[in-house]
Amino acid sequence: MGATTSLAGSELAVTPGEMVSTTVRVNNSGQLVDQFAVDIVGDAAAWSRVEPPLLNLLPGTEGEVTLVFAPPRDGTVPAGSVPFGVRVQSREDPAGSMVVEGAVEVGPYTDLRVELVPRTLNCRSRGRCAVVLDNASNHPLAVEVAASDPEDALRLRLNYATLTVEPGRAVFLRLRLKPKDRFLRGPERRHPFRIAVSTDGTAPATADGTLVQHQLIPKWLLPALLVLLALAIAAVTLWFTVLKPTIQSAARDTAAEVVAAEQAKLADKADTAVRKAAAAEERAVAAEKKADGVVPSTPPPVTGPGGVDVSRGQAFDFRVVTDAAATGDPGQFPKFTGDGVPDGKTLVITDVVLQNPRGDSGTLRILRGEKVLLEFGLSNFRDVDYHYLEPLTFPPGEELRVAVNCQVPGAPEPATGKCRPSVSFSGRISG
Known part of the structure; x- marks a missing residue:
């Protein structure tokens, strides 16, 4: 055997942050000088040391080394018994190495820290902060947390009043504060408060904070209201001085254009009426002369296309009602004809009345056979009439037809999804 060892004390006790030591005696029982x-x-190896770590011994002699144990004062070393071993290794006789065992009793200590984040709060009606409990002890702590204010001016509420904090851990609690009295205007008010954390066997740990209470009406509110009032006054002034006169002027110009158009239309109708009245007066004079035995000269006949006399014939009128389905194709024109037009007769049209009472949108055409004579936008009229000094003539074989391209039907109740404009024709049938 290379060595024999003995441990002076196998049961040790130490408080974290302090140290304890013992000795180990090593005897060279071999026949050679050995290290x-x-x-x-x-x-315990992390927080212990050996002094000296090496011994040089002659055969039959012994030496002594000191073991020092110094656990740190933090939560990494828990309280309680920590076993250890002392290993003695021979350089000359590795098989003769030995290990002796012992234990260090690490004593408990309490180190509880309390912090407020933030320490100073600013609010108008209520505030909130965090209470940090940091257990720097080496054993769990069962704690009780209480909040108070010396002025009794606050309502304080913690989310937890009792809890257990593990060693080396930090716990965050939520503290809500609400002033009992509020004020609209005035200087700020400062309310101190305290958090006390107590655990068994130690004095309570405390942390002090301050709640700064401000007036309910923000200081910037009155200037902002004044600015808004100034902007409102400027907007009203701008409306009455610039925008309203401009809108009124534009409205007057539009009304004047509409009136001028209506006056022109009335003038055309009046001119037509005058010509009709003159023609009627001439016919009356001719009839009077005929009654007196004087035969007036016969005026030349009025002829239309193909030499048809359009001044004679039987008065005739009819109405074409359309019923066109809405379509997205602008080239689709369903055709409609009127009833009661005799075959083999010449149709002479002097008056046309267009009606679109439902406000349909699209295009309406009047055709002679396949030829388009007139085209109207449905959205441009609701009820309009036309009188032709030069009549529209439809000889036999060239039928009068109405074609409609329906884009957007009007909105009657119930909705039909169709356009239903109509055209009324007045004139003569001859031949």
């Missing part, structure tokens, strides 16, 4: 390396193994 022995001494170290500590186990959980």
